[in-house]
Amino acid sequence: MEKDDETTVNLMQELKRGTLVLSVLLCTDVPGYGYALVSRLKDQGIEIEQNTLYPLLRRLEKQGLLESKWDTSEARPRRYYATSKKGRKVRDRLLEEWKSLDEALRELERAKGGIL
Amino acid sequence: MKLIDQYIQAIGSKLPLKGRADIKRELESLIMEDIESRYGNDPSEKEVLEALRAFGSPQSVALRYTEHHAAISPKLTPLYLMLIQIVPGAIAIAFAVVTIIKAVTGEADETQPIALIGEFVSSLFASALSAVGAISIGFVAATRFIPDAYVDPGEDWNPEELKAVELETNRESPVENIVTVAAIAVTAILMNVYPQLLSRLESLFLSTGLAANSHHLVDIERFTFYIALFNPVWAVQAVRSVFSISGRIRPHTYVITGAVTDLASAALHWAMVLDLSLYAQYTGIVGFRLIFLIVAIIETIELASLAVRTLIRKMEYVGA
Numbered sequence: 146m147e148k149d150d151e152t153t154v155n156l157m158q159e160l161k162r163g164t165l166v167l168s169v170l171l172c173t174d175v176p177g178y179g180y181a182l183v184s185r186l187k188d189q190g191i192e193i194e195q196n197t198l199y200p201l202l203r204r205l206e207k208q209g210l211l212e213s214k215w216d217t218s219e220a221r222p223r224r225y226y227a228t229s230k231k232g233r234k235v236r237d238r239l240l241e242e243w244k245s246l247d248e249a250l251r252e253l254e255r256a257k258g259g260i261l
Numbered sequence: 262m263k264l265i266d267q268y269i270q271a272i273g274s275k276l277p278l279k280g281r282a283d284i285k286r287e288l289e290s291l292i293m294e295d296i297e298s299r300y301g302n303d304p305s306e307k308e309v310l311e312a313l314r315a316f317g318s319p320q321s322v323a324l325r326y327t328e329h330h331a332a333i334s335p336k337l338t339p340l341y342l343m344l345i346q347i348v349p350g351a352i353a354i355a356f357a358v359v360t361i362i363k364a365v366t367g368e369a370d371e372t373q374p375i376a377l378i379g380e381f382v383s384s385l386f387a388s389a390l391s392a393v394g395a396i397s398i399g400f401v402a403a404t405r406f407i408p409d410a411y412v413d414p415g416e417d418w419n420p421e422e423l424k425a426v427e428l429e430t431n432r433e434s435p436v437e438n439i440v441t442v443a444a445i446a447v448t449a450i451l452m453n454v455y456p457q458l459l460s461r462l463e464s465l466f467l468s469t470g471l472a473a474n475s476h477h478l479v480d481i482e483r484f485t486f487y488i489a490l491f492n493p494v495w496a497v498q499a500v501r502s503v504f505s506i507s508g509r510i511r512p513h514t515y516v517i518t519g520a521v522t523d524l525a526s527a528a529l530h531w532a533m534v535l536d537l538s539l540y541a542q543y544t545g546i547v548g549f550r551l552i553f554l555i556v557a558i559i560e561t562i563e564l565a566s567l568a569v570r571t572l573i574r575k576m577e578y579v580g581a
Contacts, residue, residue: 180298196321
């Protein structure tokens with residue numbers, strides 16, 4: 146497979162970055178702590194650096210889209226994040242938008258060269 | 262693990278105060294988790310260093326946690342914080358030196374140390390405020406007009422550098438505590454048993470001729486009254502140090518007792534500076550009154566510094 150040039154790599158990163166919030170809101174339906182969420186996303190094919198995810202989780206919490214709780218019952222305290230009520234609403238709306246974009250893009254792909 | 266604590270501390274020093282403690286706590290948990298999953302429960306130092314290198318430089322990690330749209334660019338914040346910590350301190354030292362020179366050379370009204378102190382405090386406040394203001398304006402302008410003008414210190418980051426990071430601790434080292442107990446014991450015994458030592462020292466000093474026409478003598482009878490007041494302070498300081506050496510004092514108690522005894526000591530030294538009945542044959546400030554004044558200023562600065570540090574620590578928990 147031909148190696149992507151720098152511009153393509155940057156555009157792909159930008160595209161992925163735009164979907165990160167939605168990915169996180171989807172994967173925190175079940176509460177999870179930072180490190181587990183990285184693995185959970187990775188298992189679904191979404192590569193995200195720890196250093197990108199952890200501040201993002203805090204930012205989403207600040208925006209009221211996630212809720213967090215420290216679990217101190219185990220040897221190592223862990224902070225669990227879960228989608229809030231507001232987060233679920235936003236997630237559903239984003240998902241709707243994503244599907245509509247996906248449909249539009251498929252249409253555009255089908256109409257490549259002006260042939261429908 | 263010490264290296265991880267040093268890493269967290271290095272990141273913490275670059276984070277905004279608000280919510281700092283919470284971010285540090287979470288990062289510690291995440292990093293430990295990361296290291297454990299990679300290398301198991303007992304990682305070697307080399308493995309920990311490798312994991313920290315992969316996690317990123319403290320500067321780059323802190324930057325990701327910093328809010329955007331700040332008046333001062335997060336990239337410039339470390340330099341800004343360093344400058345506003347150093348500059349007021351340097352100004353304070355400069356003014357303290359000038360004040361002491363004024364007191365010694367007789368430029369100031371020597372019977373009115375309060376005026377001298379007032380001048381010191383007001384000059385220090387005005388100058389420090391102007392300096393911090395000028396630095397802040399400079400950095401805000403730099404953020405506004407040259408947002409990318411910075412060198413990323415994380416680029417050449419080496420985790421080995423963490424070993425030089427000093428961990429914050431509320432306890433002094435055992436050696437410091439042993440020296441403290443010994444010094445208190447010697448001082449307390451000498452001052453209680455032989456307060457006339459002060460007069461002997463004064464005679465020795467006066468015989469040098471260095472304080473001609475600007476000296477005074479300490480009234481030993483009045484001085485013993487202050488020694489009686491100092492005794493409980495010394496006793497608490499000694500007991501505190503002994504408990505600290507044996508590790509039987511809680512950090513909180515250690516800090517509180519330290520602050521209380523420091524406050525009492527500073528108050529007594531200021532009282533000794535201001536109480537004119539403590540001095541006889543007064544022709545100038547040179548002598549023990551000047552020493553008490555210097556000690557009182559140093560203790561007050563230390564107390565102010567402790568108050569600021571405590572406030573900063575409290576602010577770290579805001580937003581947690």
